[in-house]
Amino acid sequence: NAGVTQTPKFQVLKTGQSMTLQCAQDMNHNSMYWYRQDPGMGLRLIYYSASEGTTDKGEVPNGYNVSRLNKREFSLRLESAAPSQTSVYFCASEAGQGSFEQYFGPGTRLTVT
Amino acid sequence: AQSVTQPDIHITVSEGASLELRCNYSYGATPYLFWYVQSPGQGLQLLLKYFSGDTLVQGIKGFEAEFKRSQSSFNLRKPSVHWSDAAEYFCAVGANSGYALNFGKGTSLLVTP
Numbered sequence: 711n712a713g714v715t716q717t718p719k720f721q722v723l724k725t726g727q728s729m730t731l732q733c734a735q736d737m738n739h740n741s742m743y744w745y746r747q748d749p750g751m752g753l754r755l756i757y758y759s760a761s762e763g764t765t766d767k768g769e770v771p772n773g774y775n776v777s778r779l780n781k782r783e784f785s786l787r788l789e790s791a792a793p794s795q796t797s798v799y800f801c802a803s804e805a806g807q808g809s810f811e812q813y814f815g816p817g818t819r820l821t822v823t
Numbered sequence: 824a825q826s827v828t829q830p831d832i833h834i835t836v837s838e839g840a841s842l843e844l845r846c847n848y849s850y851g852a853t854p855y856l857f858w859y860v861q862s863p864g865q866g867l868q869l870l871l872k873y874f875s876g877d878t879l880v881q882g883i884k885g886f887e888a889e890f891k892r893s894q895s896s897f898n899l900r901k902p903s904v905h906w907s908d909a910a911e912y913f914c915a916v917g918a919n920s921g922y923a924l925n926f927g928k929g930t931s932l933l934v935t936p
Binding site: 714743745750751752753754755758768800802810811812813814815816817 | 867
């Protein structure tokens, strides 16, 4: 039982390049989330998926797209990376249906030069 | 809209001393409240949560928190801090299961010998 896994752990991109951050959970959770963490800003929600087949924007969705591929996987795509997207990205999942507890992955540290 | 304020950006305590980290929230109804801890380079781990009932909740690692509706607060406490408690602590509020949490900006705890 690995919990929430994220790949890659580290990534360096040049401005304008694209990439996809992968997230998978093996807890059969319904809800999944993408957050970004920046110094002094806490965690801010980018996108979330309350259940398989649905996605919704969070606080800072600009420049990102997501795909809820199936119940296990929720990917985050940067189509044209910008230096402002340099951050640590966390994926989380929650069982939903009244559980409330979110489980976090180890994070992806992304640098855009 | 929900909001969470952690008034202290940094706190330094001596090992063995008591600890209290402050959290204030703004939310119309009874919120769902959480404290998470993040060790350097790691993801977030849930310390404790409050949904309803007893306003003093116990968590892992010897932490506890008290919900005070009149003060809109959910402060985290520990009677005796260990060096391994040095980390970043986040308070979060949730409106409903299956939806994202709203995080405070975090309090960085330094423990001195």
